[in-house]
Amino acid sequence: MNTYLFLVTSWLNPLFRIGCKRRLEEHDMYKVLPEDGSERLGEDLQWYWDQEVQRAAKDLRTPKLTKVLIACYWRSYSVIGIFTLIEEIIKVIQPVLLGKLIQYFESYDPDNMDALYEACGYAAGVSLSTLGLAALHHLYFYHVQRAGMKIRVAMCHMIYRKALCLNSTALGKTTTGQIVNLLSNDVNKFDEVTIFLHFLWVGPLQAAAVMVLLWYEIGPSCLAGMAVLVFLMPIQTLFGRLFSSFRGTTAALTDNRIRTMNEVVSGIRIIKMYAWEKPFAALVDEVRRKEISKIMKSSYLRGLNMASFFVASKIIVFITFTVYVLMGNRISASRVFVAVSLYGAVRLTVTLFFPNAIEKVSEALISIASHFFIQVLSSLLSTILGELTPDKGVVKFKGELTYASQQPWIFPGTIRSNILFGKALHPQKYERVLRACALKRDMELLPDGDLEVIGDRGATLSGGQKARVSLARAVYQDADIYLLDDPLSAVDAEVGKHLFEQCICGLLRKKPRILVTHQLQYLKAADQILVLKEGHMVARGTFTELQGSGLDFTSLLKKDEEDEVEGKGGTEPAPGTLTGSPHTLSQSSMPSLSSSSMHSVIEGPVQHMLEESRSEGSIGLHLYLKYFRAGANVLVLLALVFLNLLAHVSGFYATHEQLTYLERGKVLMYSPDVFVSFCTLFCLCVGLTGATIIFGFLRSLVFFNVLVNSAQTLHNRMFTAILRTPVRFFDVNPIGRILNRFSKDIGYLDSLLPWTFVDFIQVFLQILGVIIVAAAVIPWILIPVVPLLVVFLFLRRYFLQTSRDIKRLESTTRSPVFSHLSSSLQGLWTIRAFKAQQRFQQAFDAHQDLHSEAWFLFLTTSRWFALRLDGICSIFVTITTFGCLFLRDDLKAGAVGLALSYAVTLIGMFQWGVRQSAEVENMMTSVERVVEYTELESEAPWETDIRPPPDWPRHGFITFDQVNFSYYADSPPVLKNITAVFRSREKVGIVGRTGAGKSSLISALFRLAEPDGRISIDGVLTAEIGLHTLRQRISIIPQDPVLFTGTMRKNLDPFSQHTDEDLWNALGEVQLRTVVEELPGRLETMLAESGSNFSVGQRQLVCLARAILRRNKILIIDEATANVDPRTDGLIQQTIREKFRECTVLTIAHRLNTIIDCDRILVLDAGRIQEYDEPYVLLQNQEGVFYQTVQQTGKAEAASLRMRIPELGVYLILWLTVFTCFSPLRVHSCCQNTWFVIASLCRLELDKRTPFGSLWKTTVFQ
Secondary structure, three states: OHHHHHHHHHHHHHHHHHHHHOOOOHHHOOOOOHHHOHHHHHHHHHHHHHHHHHHHHHHOOOOOHHHHHHHHHHHHHHHHHHHHHHHHHHHHHHHHHHHHHHHHHHOOOOOOHHHHHHHHHHHHHHHHHHHHHHHHHHHHHHHHHHHHHHHHHHHHHHHHHHHHOOOHHHHHHOOHHHHHHHHHOHHHHHHHHHHHOOHHHHHHHHHHHHHHHHHHHHHHHHHHHHHHHHHHHHHHHHHHHHHHHHHHHHHHHHHHHHHHHHHHHHOHHHHHHHOOHHHHHHHHHHHHHHHHHHHHHHHHHHHHHHHHHHHHHHHHHHHHHHHHHHOOOOOOHHHHHHHHHHHHHHHHHHHHHHHHHHHHHHHHHHHHHHHHHOOOOOHHHHHHHOOOOOOOOOOOOOOOEEEEOOOOOOOOEEHHHHHHOOOOOOHHHHHHHHHHOOOHHHHHHOOOHHHOEEHHHOEOOOHHHHHHHHHHHHHHOOOOEEEEEOOOOOOOHHHHHHHHHHHHHHHOOOOOEEEEOOOHHHHHHOOOEEEEEOOEEEEEEOHHHHHOOOOHHHHHHOOOHHHHOOOHHHOOOOOOOOOOOOOOOOHHHOHHHHHHHHHOOOOOOOOOOOOOOOOOOOOOHHHHHHHHHOOOOHHHHHHHHHHHHHHHHHHHHHHHHHHHHHHHOOOOOOOHHHHHHHHHHHHHHHHHHHHHHHHHHHHHHHHHHHHHHHHHHHHHHHHHHHHHOOOHHHHHOOHHHHHHHHHHHHHHHHHHHHHHHHHHHHHHHHHHHHHHHHHHHOHHHHHHHHHHHHHHHHHHHHHHHHHHHHHHHHHHOOHHHHHHHHHHHHOHHHHHHOOOHHHHHHHHHHHHHHHHHHHHHHHHHHHHHHHHHHHHHHHHHHHHHHHHHHOOOOOOHHHHHHHHHHHHHHHHHHHHHHHHHHHHHHHHHHHHHHHHHHOOOOOOOOOOOOOOOOOOOOOOOEEEEEEEEOOOOOOOOOEEEEEEEEOOOOEEEEEEOOOOOHHHHHHHHHOOOOOEEEEEEOOEEHHHOOHHHHHOOEEEEOOOOOOOOEEHHHHHOOOOOOOHHHHHHHHHHOOOHHHHHOOOOHHHOEEOHHHOOOOHHHHHHHHHHHHHHHOOOEEEEEOOOOOOOHHHHHHHHHHHHHHOOOOEEEEEOOOHHHHOOOOEEEEEEOOEEEEEEOHHHHHHOOOOHHHHHHHOOOHHHHHHHHHHOOHHHHHHHHHHHHHHHHOOOOHHHHHHHHHHHHHHHHHHHHHHOOOOHHHHHHHHHO
């Protein structure tokens, strides 16, 4: 059978040869077997689940996943149990054969050849049983580990499939972090439970068989030893239940931590700009502290289990033979070694495998419960898509739907694959879509064109580019109905007009389109307009019909009488207007096509997603030192070494003393003449056994404490490094890759690595002790041990060269699984709208199959290594056994028993110790990966010795002096020689085409990367102060409002710096007080992940409330109203004008009406300042960029914008008109005098830069 297994695993030999020459890559791995494929396994389990759901529905009960797993896998898994049953039978028979062989030496007769032949038969039986154990053991482990892999893969398939079907209610109850934790930690319990599950029934059977044989050998005395085992079983069962309890709590805390980490990584840019790293560090630290507390208790239980396993043999043997001697029996070598071997066989099962089975079953049940648990965008579109279920009424449509979401979603892949989205490539159609969506110029600027990889492994696109890619995806689908959810909000006016004219009203002109928009200038082109307010339809009709109805929105779009006469006889529609079906565009709008498509540029250098780093070579000693030093200081580590030595020295010394007395025959039976010697031996054994127990338990507890503390320390260091690293790290590393380190790798450090490390150290010391004791009794045993050790070490080195790379590949191929899951959850509604669930499921299965390739190789290479180790050990046992017969004239029974029992012990210990050492080094790759993240590049210090005054900045005077800005070293600048002054209390609008550098200007101010040049605020250079000092004094309202899981109070005031009254006042000022008061917990209400239980507008208002609470002199508004309706936009602008009147406000906006009444407007293009002046001045320059941008909004909207500049001036003119009409004074002289006074006042106000100056100036000079 061993020869067969050697042949079976020989297909791995070429892989090992490659691994010795170079680092293994993904293409070196073998394809996954068809029966292990993710799709096949998942669909099989899904069929059983569907059957269970149907039966549960009939029986009016909840479906049980446990029943499904049993129904699906019980047949194949039951067959595997035959291997372990036969293995345990051999383990019971082998000590009997050993006893018979020792009896031959006890009654040795050189002339009795029949006895010799019989002894040779027993020796052959011992040798063959050793070979059989090796073969069956590895057959069993290979099949159970493969079974565990199949269950895990199938469960992951079902979890992902369920995630694709989650409705809005379920999404509100389930977080991304929770699902990631299911796939990273919970499902791994199936890999572990399958290994030990069979011992739940094999263990009791083996214990019963051993008890019968022991009764035959030593009579009733065996009951004493079995009583110890019976006593240990309920204790370890209790440990298992406690472990289950701790595991359930730990799983919930781990879910919470991973969810928080997901939010931190997703919102890191906002966290840094708010300088909220410390409160989030405290939040994660609190959750982690609770989690590690439960992990520590679980580890202590594991330590007690392991300690009981290693000390149980000493206790059992001591009690058994004490009772045996006290009952007046004579001890013989055969009885001692048979009993010890039988106890050893049952001890392994009862004190290690059986409690492990209980522990793993408990963990698996907790995990099964979590799998089972996994079971408003524009609400109108959501209802049409089926994402929201109507309370009453029905939604009917005919044809195929496609959808462009309000928040553009990009999945990992090339730009082309994002646009095609599974459709075949038709070059001409594809080119038309690129041009219509203003993407042609972008493709020309990207290094790889439309084959540029974006998302998880590619370039980071700007918000406008993502919006256009998302729109192009919908347009290319050639559907019957198009649902467009505000696709124009993320682009500037010029590009927006191009998209509307050339795409929405161009390529799609023959298709029904439902466009959700807040940009009212496009309503003229609509066939039907539906006006919604708070979920109710307040109006419906054509533009002309609604214009006559007196709705407020029409006031922004009053027709200019002069526009009516354009065209032939006034019958041709205004530019961009749609008339009837098919819709056509007037030729006058065509120039904007070439303009917008040519000027759309990439903001900054193309940032490529970095391939995940993977170390090479062996794990260095320095990494082990870092690992241990993270958990304890040098004194504690020295004490730990001392405890380990004491535990094993005391244990082996006790064994040695017993065997010495036995060999010398000083104490063979209980009688008065040997009473003193017996008492001496008894006291010595009691003392040594007691010391062994105490030191053994202390050793395990201290060891686990140190290693779990190491996990805690390294986690904290990694999280701190993540918070302190520059933002670019998150731009070039996907979320799944980062979460993989915090979930899977930290999971290894928390549980598997400590257990494996402690086991390895204990086995290693035991091997050392066995060799020392054996050599002291039989020196010649060292002769085969030395070459055996050399061969083992050579094999270990040969194996690790390949195994390390496979383990690293297993870690890196795991990240795409999490990234794909996270990406899919973000774009769930888009995936379902395009009916792409099957394709994304197949992509997930492909990622799983790639990971399975690495996992299966790790599994089989481990068997390859273990099989060769056991084969060599089997040869060693055979040589030792027949060697004893060959040297029969010079050996005594005790020496033979010691040699053979230790030889059999060594076969297990040696190979297990070498394998565990290899496993430790493989698992240390997780430590390596965590340590790598603890040493990330750090941004500037949060605090420095240079501290501005507490009330800084008092004025908000900002200066940019020859500033150049790049996102990372050696990249071309995205801001070029920026020199500008933002005066105190000035309101400045910042505009520019997509990619012009608007957001980069804000990034430079916040030092998200370090700029070149000088930026100062109130005379203080920002580069000389700490990042927190800077960022805490600047308020920002971001484009994407980010809320975090936690209470409303924590989202408003994470530092607890404000009173409840302050919080309520801030909420009142943004008109959210009523909304929050109606929440169940008011300020203590827990928000859903990313604040998804609030609308986008409400989330933006929360961000505004944050800015009000901070009371800073500088406010940055980064396209904050791009995704909100005009009412919310107006509310935000009104609040800003009232609450931030004394502040310097910089506003980035695509909506010109948002910034048209600013004091000055800064126009950026390609990272340079093109224009910077007051709005009325910029509009007088008809060649200027700002003038052209205003004109491209349409004549009606442009006129409306112009009217808003001299808003108070218009009212003043009306007042003057009334005054001159009714005044008794001469009109002419009155007007002259009045205008003279006004002009003088305006000049005075302009010089003083008082708030009223900017409002009056345009009236005078217009």
